[in-house]
Amino acid sequence: PMQRDGMKGKKALSGLCLAAAVLVIVWVSWRNGIVNYYLVSTLALLLSLAAFFLSYERKKPTAQELVLLAVLCAVAVVGRMAFAAVPFFKPAAAIVILTGIAFGGQAGCLCGAASMLVSNFFFGQGAWTPWQMLAFGVAGLLAGVCFRSGRLPRTRLTLTLFGALCVLLPVGLILDTSSLFLMTSDPLTVDSALAIYLAGVSANVIHAAATAFFLFLIGPVVLEKLERVKVKYGLME
Numbered sequence: 001p002m003q004r005d006g007m008k009g010k011k012a013l014s015g016l017c018l019a020a021a022v023l024v025i026v027w028v029s030w031r032n033g034i035v036n037y038y039l040v041s042t043l044a045l046l047l048s049l050a051a052f053f054l055s056y057e058r059k060k061p062t063a064q065e066l067v068l069l070a071v072l073c074a075v076a077v078v079g080r081m082a083f084a085a086v087p088f089f090k091p092a093a094a095i096v097i098l099t100g101i102a103f104g105g106q107a108g109c110l111c112g113a114a115s116m117l118v119s120n121f122f123f124g125q126g127a128w129t130p131w132q133m134l135a136f137g138v139a140g141l142l143a144g145v146c147f148r149s150g151r152l153p154r155t156r157l158t159l160t161l162f163g164a165l166c167v168l169l170p171v172g173l174i175l176d177t178s179s180l181f182l183m184t185s186d187p188l189t190v191d192s193a194l195a196i197y198l199a200g201v202s203a204n205v206i207h208a209a210a211t212a213f214f215l216f217l218i219g220p221v222v223l224e225k226l227e228r229v230k231v232k233y234g235l236m237e
Helices: 001-030 037-057 063-082 092-103 107-124 131-151 156-182 190-199 202-235
Strands: none
Touching: 001 156, 063 092, 063 107, 092 107, 092 156, 092 202, 107 131, 131 156, 156 190, 156 202, 190 202
């Protein structure tokens, strides 16, 4: 119990430090008249990702866990690259979601963030990369949280609906927000935000349909295989 309380205290302290760092970035930007929303938000995002990676590292993951995560990241990367010719129709989000369901939210988040970082060496790195890492990391994290301890049944229909909604809402909104900050140099307005978000609807629908399709097609089978690996080697319990 004391060790658990100590871990909770460290997490709370880390969260407070992160929030303070983000507030400092925003305050310094405001004091110096910086209105580059994209730069400020990207700096805050990078701090958030760094804090999450450090929290996972403190868990002292085993070599088996790291190797398995690397393999799942590679599958997501290869899947994204294999469908490079088809705009927005990619299996990467489905792989990330399955990772989160099988091994927990932290593993899913790391798989999502790392797969976007690595695959962008093929698709092109840029200021959008941290936002893609966040979007896919959130997908893996939500999958782990929502399906943990049987909160949602791991049926084909549930996987399909969850994948579609996850890509349409948090993933799509995060990616569209990235586009909003990147494409808008003047002070943000309701009209400019609405135009960007409406323009992203078609891409989000295609991405959600692709994720639902792959989860419906391979979701239960892949989860069964991953659960066998998890039980056999005692990984990420």
